[in-house]
Amino acid sequence: MLETLKKEVLEANQQLVTHHLVTFTWGNVSGYDPKENLMVIKPSGVPYEDLQMKDMVVVDLEGKLVDGTLNPSSDTPTHLELYKAFPEVRGIxxxxxEWGTAWAQAGRSIPCVGTTHADYFYGEIPCTRRLTPSEVNNGYEKETxxxxxxAFxxxxxxxxxxxxxxxxxxxxWGRSPADAIHNSVVFEKVAKxxxxxxxxxxxxxxxxxxxxxNKHYERKHGKNAYYGQSN
Amino acid sequence: MLETLKKEVLEANQQLVTHHLVTFTWGNVSGYDPKENLMVIKPSGVPYEDLQMKDMVVVDLEGKLVDGTLNPSSDTPTHLELYKAFPEVRGIxxxxxEWGTAWAQAGRSIPCVGTTHADYFYGEIPCTRRLTPSEVNNGYEKETxxxxxxAFxxxxxxxxxxxxxxxxxxxxWGRSPADAIHNSVVFEKVAKxxxxxxxxxxxxxxxxxxxxxNKHYERKHGKNAYYGQSN
Amino acid sequence: MLETLKKEVLEANQQLVTHHLVTFTWGNVSGYDPKENLMVIKPSGVPYEDLQMKDMVVVDLEGKLVDGTLNPSSDTPTHLELYKAFPEVRGIxxxxxEWGTAWAQAGRSIPCVGTTHADYFYGEIPCTRRLTPSEVNNGYEKETxxxxxxAFxxxxxxxxxxxxxxxxxxxxWGRSPADAIHNSVVFEKVAKxxxxxxxxxxxxxxxxxxxxxNKHYERKHGKNAYYGQSN
Amino acid sequence: MLETLKKEVLEANQQLVTHHLVTFTWGNVSGYDPKENLMVIKPSGVPYEDLQMKDMVVVDLEGKLVDGTLNPSSDTPTHLELYKAFPEVRGIxxxxxEWGTAWAQAGRSIPCVGTTHADYFYGEIPCTRRLTPSEVNNGYEKETxxxxxxAFxxxxxxxxxxxxxxxxxxxxWGRSPADAIHNSVVFEKVAKxxxxxxxxxxxxxxxxxxxxxNKHYERKHGKNAYYGQSN
Structure with missing residues (x-):
């Protein structure tokens, strides 16, 4: 089931390595099918170079396993919350x-100081508040x-x-797993x-x-965008 | 038309990748032919690994398309202004x-603090003033x-x-697209x-x-330069 | 003798290069066999690419050579002290x-400021006190x-x-030479x-x-850990 | 003539690329033959990948060309001064x-803050004074x-x-061109x-x-050094 989405999610997880975004298994990509209300996500703790189509895990919006034999990423509840709240998002x-995590560890939003940032993010990239002890102890990943x-x-x-x-x-995140990877690469570059x-x-x-x-965001993403080819 | 210049511009764009100067399609090289008053430039949004001779775009000094089927880089008007103002420049x-952009985002000129800089840039690399809202809204790339x-x-x-x-x-920039690439690499190294x-x-x-x-700039570029081979 | 452990130690030493943890011969890995009370360690000053099974050095807990023809790493007495004091440790x-050494040269413990750290190290990574002149002059490596x-x-x-x-x-260190390498990679990443x-x-x-x-350490290493696959 | 030394100098120049110590042609290695009082050095401005045995330039202590058809490195007079003043040095x-140059541009000696430094450099790496205008205008490279x-x-x-x-x-520098390259790599790592x-x-x-x-320098280079293999 969901073979096309599984392939997109598999390839996006492999791209984490290509773009030097991960050490060991420290990252995961998911994709969402809004018709079936199902999410495909990387299995937990499996090295990217070993990943195959059949390892992809399918869960429903409550996190119930629908297809696959492995445990889904331990961050699954966080992904699900985001798909439920952000209906246009299709990949996370x-x-x-390294650099994005440095901002997280400093507890700081990333201010918009240049056009590289403005080309993709319309203003600062916000930092969340800290989780309370109760949120950490009861459904930590969901509360994340x-x-x-x-913050949105x-x-x-x-x-x-x-x-x-x-x-x-x-x-x-983005409009597809590939788009989410693209935005992750930009995030890291902007963070640096x-x-x-x-x-x-x-x-x-x-x-x-x-x-x-405004100008940079609009010339790339606005109604009259003129960056790139029209086709 | 302009097959030699197209080839130089194509190769210079590919060199952006070789020298780690770009992420995705975030960079462009152009070349100028002063006899024909025509500029060859990278098409907008096309990945460097896909670029071919036939994708190169030729425009005149007003930016009118003269040859090619793709949209030119969205930075085309900036390149044209520079060729019009700097008559000896043949590549941009x-x-x-990363490091050059860090200085830009800080709004700072790069001071000359070492001989690596002095070997190529005769004094500080200036930072422009900010553009006004009106300049941004009316011909942003030309006003850049x-x-x-x-600043010059x-x-x-x-x-x-x-x-x-x-x-x-x-x-x-430089006396050719290849020379401009060479200066870009030096710029980034000096910025770091x-x-x-x-x-x-x-x-x-x-x-x-x-x-x-003075000494370093002159021993490399002056009348009595003695760096390198005479041939 | 100890062919399995020798192989583990050999491979772990080669992994130092794979993970960009060493320049020249500036690093060493050992493994410990608690049944035989013997340690296998890299020979001193031999490049990683030349290392073979037969080069591995076996010493007892007093540092006496038990097997092998080369001198063991000059840091051998440090490794031995740790195996004697930390009975569950099997690889060092x-x-x-670069980044771990920067903290050492600054004489600073690495505070726990993020979950990447918390996933592997339960709190700050301590910095030792300085050695006294007498400790340096009498058994420097043992006193290290x-x-x-x-500090523990x-x-x-x-x-x-x-x-x-x-x-x-x-x-x-860790529960095996491979586990110790894994922790070394995390250490360097966290240090950066x-x-x-x-x-x-x-x-x-x-x-x-x-x-x-607490949450991050426990979800990975605690009794009810749920990161990764159960098998 | 001096075929062995030429080969050592050629290979050492190629090692500059292997160890990421150079951009374009920004570096040079020489070797000295104390019997013939001759120096072999890289030709000026030739890319490392094009270098061949026959391109190596031989000069005497006054800088007079003895063998070769290309101009020697423009830094030749600096190398010659050092060989004349430091009789045990055989490679420069x-x-x-990048990191070594950062200290130079800051005009600072590199203090000894760790054992990596102490393993190779017995105390701080000094920074020279500035050259006077007259020194720059009259024999700049010799006065360097x-x-x-x-400083020594x-x-x-x-x-x-x-x-x-x-x-x-x-x-x-060092006791051979290869030893000088080794020390250059350490220098850069220590600078970082x-x-x-x-x-x-x-x-x-x-x-x-x-x-x-004292301990670290002596255990590697002293009379009773015990790092590495005795052979």
């Missing part, structure tokens, strides 16, 4: 990539989804396709370049002027 | 390379050229073959090493003494 | 890996073991499988990411909340 | 390697040798086999790790205790 990536959703109370998750989870690491530019500045780092943020 | 490179040209009001663009665009990223040396210093970073700047 | 890795053991006076070495040796470099997050913070860097430290 | 390496030699007035160049040239970049550890510390960075500096 979680990694402990809750604090992410809180006034944001469009497709215009800011990623988040910094406080003390943990990044999540990114913003780190570097902040070290070059003094007390009062610049923010990108709003008119440029 | 734009990237979002305007602020670069302003008292500078010879062939003696300082690159610029930091405020909040954006670097441009570099100057970043590092600044972190090692306190409040009052050194600048390279002017007599050494 | 010593490297001068002594100060490591001191109130710690379980299997719950914090690594240490920063003041002014020197990291040691990591904690460095980066500290630079992003001001005067009062965050520590990971204890309930999250 | 000059690069603009002069300020290096000044009270030092044994074989116990501290490298130097930071103010505003410029590192030189390292000392940079990192300094950023982790506050106002008063540690220095390595003298008894450990």
């Amino acid at each position: 990536v979680h990694t402990h990539s 989804g809750t604090v992410i959703i809180e 109370h006034h944001k469009n998750p497709l215009k800011v396709p990623g988040v910094v989870v406080h003390g943990h690491a990044p999540f990114a 370049m913003t780190f570097l530019s902040e070290l070059l500045q003094g007390e009062q780092p610049h923010r990108l002027d709003h008119h440029i943020l | 490179v734009h990237t979002h390379s 050229g305007t602020v670069i040209i302003e 009001h008292h500078k010879n663009p062939l003696k300082v073959p690159g610029v930091v665009v405020h909040g954006h990223a670097p441009f570099a 090493m100057t970043f590092l040396s600044e972190l090692l210093q306190g409040e009052q970073p050194h600048r390279l003494d002017h007599h050494i700047l | 890795v010593h490297t001068h890996s 073991g002594t100060v490591i053991i001191e 006076h109130h710690k379980n070495p299997l719950k914090v499988p690594g240490v920063v040796v003041h002014g020197h470099a990291p040691f990591a 990411m904690t460095f980066l997050s500290e630079l992003l913070q001001g005067e009062q860097p965050h520590r990971l909340d204890h309930h999250i430290l | 390496v000059h690069t603009h390697s 040798g002069t300020v290096i030699i000044e 007035h009270h030092k044994n160049p074989l116990k501290v086999p490298g130097v930071v040239v103010h505003g410029h970049a590192p030189f390292a 790790m000392t940079f990192l550890s300094e950023l982790l510390q506050g106002e008063q960075p540690h220095r390595l205790d003298h008894h450990i500096l």
Whole structure:
């Protein structure tokens, strides 16, 4: 079942290695089928180089196993919360990539200081609040989804396709597993370049002027976008 | 038409990958033919590994398509402004390379603190001013050229073959597309090493003494240059 | 003799190169056989690419050569002290890996600021005290073991499988040579990411909340661990 | 003539690429024959991948061409000054390697803060003074040798086999061209790790205790050295 989506999820997980986003098995990609209300996700703890189509795990929105023989990623409940709250999202990536994780460990949102950021993320990439002891002890992974959703109370998750989870690491997403991987690569690059530019500045780092943020985001994603080929 | 220049521009775009200057399609190289007053440039949004001779786009100085079937890079108007203002320049490179972009995002010129810099850039690499909202909303890419040209009001663009665009990223150029790539690689290396040396210093970073700047630039590019082989 | 353990130690030493943990011959891995009370260790100063089964050196707990024709690693007495003091440890890795060594040279313990750390190390990775002149001049390598053991006076070495040796470099360990290599890779990654997050913070860097430290460590290593596959 | 030394110098120059110490042609290695009082050095501006035995240039101590058809490295007079002043040195390496150059551009000696440094350099790696305008304008490359030699007035160049040239970049040396390359790699690694550890510390960075500096240097290079194999 869901052979096309399984293939997309498998390939997206393999791309984590290609783009140097993971160490050992520290990352996972899922994809969502909105017609069947089912999610395909990487099995927990399996090395990327060993992954095969038959290892992909299918679960429903309550996390019940629908297809597959392996345990799904332990982060499964976080992915499910996001698909339920963000109906246009079709792919989610979680990694402990170095620069994104540095921002998470610092408990900081990534400010928008350049056009590379503005080309993909319409404004700062928010950092969640900390989880309470009770949230950690009762459904930790589900509550990780809750604090992410809180951070997007006034944001469009497709215009800011990623988040910094406080003390943990990044999540990114998109309109497909491949799109989510693309946004993960951008996230990591932006996390690095913003780190570097902040070290070059003094007390009062610049923010990108709003008119440029707007221009760059719109020329790539707006109604009259003119980046790339029309086909 | 312009088969030789197309080949140079194609190869220079491929060199962006070789020298680790780009992520995805975040960079473009152009070349200029001063006899025909025509520019060859990378098509917008096409991956470097897919680029072929026939994909190269030829435009005139007003940006009108003269040859090719794809849209030219969205940065085309910036390249054209520079060729019009800097008559000896024959190749231009734009990237979002990590260290150069860090300086751009910090809104800072790169000071000359070492002989590696002095070997190629005769003094600091200037940072442009910010664009105004009106410049951003009316011909953004053309006005990006305007602020670069302003930053070179008292500078010879062939003696300082690159610029930091405020909040954006670097441009570099040269006497050919290959020469522009060469200067881009040096730019990125200098951006990194100057970043590092600044972190090692306190409040009052050194600048390279002017007599050494002069010596290094002249022994490589001056009338009596003695670096390399005479042939 | 000890052919299985020799093979494990040989492969673990080769993994130092695979994981970019060493320059030249600056690292060594050992394995311990608790039935025979014997240790297998890399020979001193031999490049990893030349290492063969027959080069592995076997010594007893007093460091006496039991099998092999080459000198054992000069750090042999440190390894032996640790096996004597930490009875469940079966593999030890010593490297001068870049980021771990940076913490050692700064004389600092690595605080736990994120879940990547918490997944493997239950709290901060301690830094030893400095050795006294007398310790350095009388059995330097043995005394290096002594100060490591001191740093674990109130710690379980299997719950914090690594240490920063003041002014020197990291040691990591585990339930086998392969497990020790795994922990070494994590150590280096955590050393880098904690460095980066500290630079992003001001005067009062965050520590990971204890309930999250606990949760992440337990979901991977506790009685009811649910990370990975049950088989 | 000097075929053995030419081969050593050729291979050492190629090693600059293997060890990621150079960009383009920004580095050169020489070797010295004390019987013939002749130096073999890389030709100026020739890419490492094109270098052949017949391209090696032989000059006497006054810099007069003795064998070869190409111009020697423009840094030839610096190498010659060092061979004349440091009679036991048989190989010299000059690069603009990133981390070493960062210290040069900061105008700082590299303090000894760890045992990796102590294993190869007996104390700090000194930074030269700046050259005066007159030194720059009259025999710049020769005077670069002069300020290096000044920095070693009270030092044994074989116990501290490298130097930071103010505003410029590192030189390292050794008992052969291969040994000089080895020391260059260590120099770069130490330059990076000392940079990192300094950023982790506050106002008063540690220095390595003298008894450990002594111990590490002596166990590798002293009369009773016990690192490596006796053969």
